[in-house]
Amino acid sequence: MIGNVPLSDVLLVSGALFAIGIAGALLRRNAIQIFLAIELMMNAANLALLGYGAAMGTREGQILVFFVIAIAAAEASVGLAIFVALFRHTETIDVNKINLLKW
Amino acid sequence: MTTLPLWLIPVIPLAGFAVNALLGTKLGKSFVSAVGVGAAGLATVVAYSRLIPFVSGSHATVIEPVTSWIAVGDLSIDIAFRLDPLSALMLSFVTFVAFLIHVYSIGYMRHEATDAGYARFFAYLNLFLFAMLTLVLAESFLLMFVGWEGVGLCSYLLVGYYFDKEYAAAAGRKAFVVNRIGDYGFLLGMFGIFAVFGSLNYSEVFRKAAEQPAQFSPALAAICLCLFVGAVGKSAQVPLYVWLPDAMAGPTPVSALIHAATMVTAGVYMVARCNVLFRLAPAMMVVVAVIGCFTALFAGTIAVAQNDLKKVLAYSTISQLGYMFLACGVGAFPVGMFHVMTHACFKACLFLGAGSVMHAMAGDLDIRHMGGLKSKMPITFVTFLIATLAIAGIPPFAGFFSKDAILSSAFATPDVRRVLWFVGLATAGLTAFYMFRIVSLTFLGTFRGSHEQEHHLHESPSSMTFPLIVLGALSVVVGFVGLPAVFGEHANLIEPFLAPIVAPIAGHEAAVEALPHATEWLLMAVSVAVASSGLYLAYRWYAKEGGRVPARIAAAFPGAYALVADKFRIDELYGVLFVRPFNRLARVLWKVVDVLIIDGVLNAAAFLVELCGDFLRFLQTGNVRNYALTFFLGLIALLVFVVGAF
Numbered sequence: 001m002i003g004n005v006p007l008s009d010v011l012l013v014s015g016a017l018f019a020i021g022i023a024g025a026l027l028r029r030n031a032i033q034i035f036l037a038i039e040l041m042m043n044a045a046n047l048a049l050l051g052y053g054a055a056m057g058t059r060e061g062q063i064l065v066f067f068v069i070a071i072a073a074a075e076a077s078v079g080l081a082i083f084v085a086l087f088r089h090t091e092t093i094d095v096n097k098i099n100l101l102k103w
Numbered sequence: 104m105t106t107l108p109l110w111l112i113p114v115i116p117l118a119g120f121a122v123n124a125l126l127g128t129k130l131g132k133s134f135v136s137a138v139g140v141g142a143a144g145l146a147t148v149v150a151y152s153r154l155i156p157f158v159s160g161s162h163a164t165v166i167e168p169v170t171s172w173i174a175v176g177d178l179s180i181d182i183a184f185r186l187d188p189l190s191a192l193m194l195s196f197v198t199f200v201a202f203l204i205h206v207y208s209i210g211y212m213r214h215e216a217t218d219a220g221y222a223r224f225f226a227y228l229n230l231f232l233f234a235m236l237t238l239v240l241a242e243s244f245l246l247m248f249v250g251w252e253g254v255g256l257c258s259y260l261l262v263g264y265y266f267d268k269e270y271a272a273a274a275g276r277k278a279f280v281v282n283r284i285g286d287y288g289f290l291l292g293m294f295g296i297f298a299v300f301g302s303l304n305y306s307e308v309f310r311k312a313a314e315q316p317a318q319f320s321p322a323l324a325a326i327c328l329c330l331f332v333g334a335v336g337k338s339a340q341v342p343l344y345v346w347l348p349d350a351m352a353g354p355t356p357v358s359a360l361i362h363a364a365t366m367v368t369a370g371v372y373m374v375a376r377c378n379v380l381f382r383l384a385p386a387m388m389v390v391v392a393v394i395g396c397f398t399a400l401f402a403g404t405i406a407v408a409q410n411d412l413k414k415v416l417a418y419s420t421i422s423q424l425g426y427m428f429l430a431c432g433v434g435a436f437p438v439g440m441f442h443v444m445t446h447a448c449f450k451a452c453l454f455l456g457a458g459s460v461m462h463a464m465a466g467d468l469d470i471r472h473m474g475g476l477k478s479k480m481p482i483t484f485v486t487f488l489i490a491t492l493a494i495a496g497i498p499p500f501a502g503f504f505s506k507d508a509i510l511s512s513a514f515a516t517p518d519v520r521r522v523l524w525f526v527g528l529a530t531a532g533l534t535a536f537y538m539f540r541i542v543s544l545t546f547l548g549t550f551r552g553s554h555e556q557e558h559h560l561h562e563s564p565s566s567m568t569f570p571l572i573v574l575g576a577l578s579v580v581v582g583f584v585g586l587p588a589v590f591g592e593h594a595n596l597i598e599p600f601l602a603p604i605v606a607p608i609a610g611h612e613a614a615v616e617a618l619p620h621a622t623e624w625l626l627m628a629v630s631v632a633v634a635s636s637g638l639y640l641a642y643r644w645y646a647k648e649g650g651r652v653p654a655r656i657a658a659a660f661p662g663a664y665a666l667v668a669d670k671f672r673i674d675e676l677y678g679v680l681f682v683r684p685f686n687r688l689a690r691v692l693w694k695v696v697d698v699l700i701i702d703g704v705l706n707a708a709a710f711l712v713e714l715c716g717d718f719l720r721f722l723q724t725g726n727v728r729n730y731a732l733t734f735f736l737g738l739i740a741l742l743v744f745v746v747g748a749f
Contacts, residue, residue, distance in 0.1 A: 025731055034727075095727045102725025 010051030017044035031083050031093040035076075042072060106156070107149050109167045109184035112194070113236035115146040119229040127222025135218075136209045139225030143205040143232060147198040150236075157191055162603060166242055166306065173245075180303055185242035189604045192440055192597075193239040193372055196447045200364045201232050203570035207455050208356040210566035211462065224264060224354065231257035235365050239372065244293045244303040247373070251289065251337065254366045255282045261361060262353040274352035281346040285336015289373075292329030295322065296380075309379040313608045320383045327380055327387040330373065331394075338370025338424045341398045345674055347421055351413040355458030358413060363420050363454050364447040371427040371443050375436045378605055382434065392432020392513075396523045399425030401671075403533040407540070408668040412457045412468045415541050419494065420450060422530060426509050429527060435512035437601035441585045442505035444597075448581050449493035449502055452574035456487035459563040459571065460545060464556055470544040472552035479560040482568045484546045486575030491542050493578040495535035496634040501582030503631070506531060508585060511626050515618050531630055535637030543645035587627070589620045 017040055024037025046065045053061020087093050119142025127135045157165070164187040173180045186194075205228060212224055234253025241247040256279075263275025293303065299322045300308045312319050334340070339347035350362045361367070374381060374391065381388055399422045406418035423446050430439030461468055463480055477484045493500035496507065510531070513524035550557050562568065586594035593599075618626070644652045657664040666672065724730075 022735055026728060026735060029728075034731075098727070099725035102723045103720040 116232035123226035183242035274349040288332025295326040334370030359454030363450040395428025445501035449578040452490035504582035539641035
């Protein structure tokens with residue numbers, strides 16, 4: 001229960017976000033879009049954590065989410081730097097075209 | 104003066120080995136000789152600092168444990184050293200003769216080797232001394248085995264010292280392999296002893312055996328047989344003697360030290376050490392005596408027809424070792440050990456003399472090329488002659504007393520075993536003959552070699568003649584510690600000294616009774632007569648008549664002569680019986696078992712894995728989205744699994 005939103009609603013939103021994220025990650029070809037979709041999935045997980053934390057009346061959920069956000073910021077900068085480097089090298093960030101690492 | 108610990112005696116040469124092996128090549132020849140000879144000398148001094156109080160004192164056995172070695176369950180073995188009359192006797196001449204031979208090696212090896220080879224030689228020699236002293240001083244069978252294997256290893260290394268020569272490497276290998284057969288017997292004997300007595304310490308094993316002979320004697324026959332196989336291998340008896348003549352491929356000091364004076368007597372020492380066990384297995388005593396006696400005659404016969412100076416000496420060593428086993432086999436263990444001691448002196452002298460001759464002949468050892476060396480190398484000649492008279496058993500030289508004691512012990516045995524005495528006597532005549540044959544051909548007559556060789560002839564340097572003189576002197580005097588009983592009640596010093604180690608066992612008193620003095624005089628006269636006639640015959644045939652008679656005899660019986668000259672073709676027989684079948688077996692194991700089966704199975708497995716990989720690698724598409732999809736499917740599977748579990 002966050003405020004007066006019941007837990008089940010929170011989880012529904014979280015599940016929906018996650019599903020959208022997965023769909024985006026699987027269907028998009030642009031690396032940045034895939035990246036955003038992954039961020040979306042992560043935030044779905046964050047939301048679920050907050051919902052459960054509130055429902056159980058503890059603060060651990062919120063603390064954990066802070067950590068996740070902090071680390072996600074760092075991870076985002078690394079990920080974007082990789083895309084920049086990749087783009088300089090191959091002039092594309094279409095993941096279908098970046099497939100050198102195979103048999 | 105504080106008594107120095109016994110463990111110091113083997114450890115000093117070990118330290119010498121370490122220094123010479125690790126640093127020798129960098130330090131130059133004089134430093135290497137100083138370390139090598141110094142270690143041997145120091146060990147000798149320490150040994151004598153213990154021996155002199157021991158011999159003049161109470162002769163009480165001293166056991167000095169150093170540290171616990173193996174302690175597992177019931178098995179508990181210490182590293183412990185033992186000084187008793189038997190090990191004292193061995194110690195006295197092993198250290199001393201080894202020291203002399205180290206000194207001799209300085210002169211002998213100076214021309215022969217590079218700095219690295221020189222250091223290697225002295226390092227091995229010191230390592231050998233360490234192993235031999237461990238063998239002699241050990242208080243348990245296991246520690247003795249360490250020394251036993253150690254001397255075998257050093258023998259291998261030193262026989263193959265000229266490893267760049269095919270024959271030397273092959274001789275080393277042969278020595279090692281044949282010795283391994285014997286060692287296997289020793290090992291089995293040791294297992295047997297542990298199984299029966301639950302201990303490997305001499306004191307405990309021999310005490311138990313002597314206290315309850317009836318309980319143990321059935322198993323002892325098998326144990327003694329195994330131990331004797333070990334002794335046969337190490338001491339070069341029939342049928343495992345074949346390695347010793349080939350071992351002459353090593354440098355001559357090695358032949359003198361390892362293959363005449365010390366290592367080859369280890370088998371005799373071991374049998375004498377285990378005399379309690381052997382006496383409780385009378386059948387095995389007979390085996391020991393018969394093998395020894397047969398070997399003495401057999402090797403003596405071969406020696407008659409050899410033309411290589413060192414080969415003759417090698418066969419004479421085998422023959423003399425046979426005498427020692429004969430003595431042990433008829434129950435006269437102290438007499439056998441007495442012969443070990445005298446033999447060490449005169450045989451070392453003979454080998455060093457042969458080395459001196461070889462030195463003068465620029466490596467040639469064929470006695471047909473020699474002759475008349477008497478005037479060119481007087482010291483070598485005189486010492487060689489003394490040692491020859493000693494080995495031939497001419498009084499008053501050392502070999503006479505020990506050999507006579509062996510023959511009279513053999514004569515004193517009851518019933519049909521007196522045959523042993525007769526064979527021993529015949530061998531004594533043979534020994535005198537072939538030994539004087541080589542003296543005649545080498546030192547007497549006129550020189551038969553090439554002009555360059557004749558020009559090169561010279562007496563050896565003093566580092567080589569000094570040991571010869573000392574050993575020659577010993578070959579004269581050392582026999583007097585074992586005067587026969589006819590010279591008075593207390594004339595014989597060695598038998599009372601060794602008596603404690605052959606303490607009587609209740610119910611197993613030796614059947615040998617003392618011979619009447621008249622018989623003993625007669626036996627002495629007979630053996631002296633036989634020996635001198637052998638000597639005279641050789642002198643007449645080879646020195647006076649220039650070998651016409653033997654040549655006629657050889658021509659009259661060409662087949663028999665060729666057989667003897669070819670050493671009865673025993674090596675060829677072993678080649679057909681063992682070496683070639685084993686080679687063939689090894690070929691089958693290599694070509695079929697290894698290449699076809701083992702390699703085949705391995706390669707098939709590798710091929711299978713490769714095949715799988717050929718298909719599975721197409722999963723690596725390189726496309727991130729494929730991987731992501733796989734993740735997702737995995738996630739769903741996991742979810743289904745978790746939800747399904749509820």
